[in-house]
Amino acid sequence: MERVALILAGGTGQRMGSAVPKQYLELSGRPVLQHTLQRFVDFCFFQRFVLVHRCEDQAWIEGILRQVETKYPVHLALAGSHRAESVLNGLEAVPSSVSGQVYIHDGVRPFVQRFHLEALSECLQQYAGAILACPAHDTVKEVARFPSIARTLDRRSLYLAQTPQAFELETIRHALRRGTEGLTDDASALERDGVDVAVVEGSRSNIKITTPEDMLLAEAILGQQEKNKRSL
Numbered sequence: 001m002e003r004v005a006l007i008l009a010g011g012t013g014q015r016m017g018s019a020v021p022k023q024y025l026e027l028s029g030r031p032v033l034q035h036t037l038q039r040f041v042d043f044c045f046f047q048r049f050v051l052v053h054r055c056e057d058q059a060w061i062e063g064i065l066r067q068v069e070t071k072y073p074v075h076l077a078l079a080g081s082h083r084a085e086s087v088l089n090g091l092e093a094v095p096s097s098v099s100g101q102v103y104i105h106d107g108v109r110p111f112v113q114r115f116h117l118e119a120l121s122e123c124l125q126q127y128a129g130a131i132l133a134c135p136a137h138d139t140v141k142e143v144a145r146f147p148s149i150a151r152t153l154d155r156r157s158l159y160l161a162q163t164p165q166a167f168e169l170e171t172i173r174h175a176l177r178r179g180t181e182g183l184t185d186d187a188s189a190l191e192r193d194g195v196d197v198a199v200v201e202g203s204r205s206n207i208k209i210t211t212p213e214d215m216l217l218a219e220a221i222l223g224q225q226e227k228n229k230r231s232l
């Protein structure tokens, strides 16, 4: 049984509005994606990697793979027109002979901690899928026709999904083969079939770098995590 890390870097970063896709923006001197991949290799938790990227970003990927060395196989796959299609392309790049668990992760979330992975793995012993998620700390409004508030949701039952999202490999591959349209995360593909997926509490520091202000936040989080590491 293998644990496979499927890392997504096939987006264009429209909301960031940067000259290069946000996964290649420099964070403390290295591309965001390099931070994520290096961390996942350093966890010593995975035996195989899949990296999903845009065709035009091949040079970025080659440069990062020169910096992040691993003894384990790294499969490359091309991005699709939307995130879920990229995920499926990545899953199809895993040889059919491989069985085990896949941890699907946004390459622009460089702050996952190893204990998150251990908690997801434990949860997979009872559930078909397990995702990191954080309880809503703010009141959540539904705004169907901006700017008018339609209603206030009961936040006691609301969680904000993160990644990694972990599954038995064939389960999620089979589900996504049945269609990827309209899926904004991976758990949705199983929920669609009524399959029970669990949340595992994540960290609010496990941000998805999406807009320019997230880069400022990311520098602060990275600085704090490196300070914590030095103090151990």
Ligand SMILES: Nc1ccn([C@@H]2O[C@H](COP(=O)(O)OP(=O)(O)OP(=O)(O)O)[C@@H](O)[C@H]2O)c(=O)n1
Residues within 6 Å of the ligand: 008, 009, 010, 011, 012, 013, 014, 015, 016, 023, 052, 053, 079, 080, 081, 082, 083, 086, 087, 105, 106, 107, 108, 109, 208, 209, 210
């Ligand atoms: N077709 C796509 C779209 C997104 N992603 C990846 O999925 C993750 C989460 O997507 P998001 O944050 O939305 O990235 P973008 O789609 O690039 O951002 P935007 O929506 O602002 O364009 C990112 O690591 C992104 O690179 C991907 O691999 N393939």
Ligand SMILES: C[C@](O)(CO)[C@H](O)COP(=O)(O)O
Residues within 6 Å of the ligand: 083, 106, 160, 161, 162, 163, 184, 185, 186, 208
């Ligand atoms: C998968 C995800 O990170 C969970 O919150 C989120 O749905 C990705 O959304 P995006 O618009 O593709 O960044």
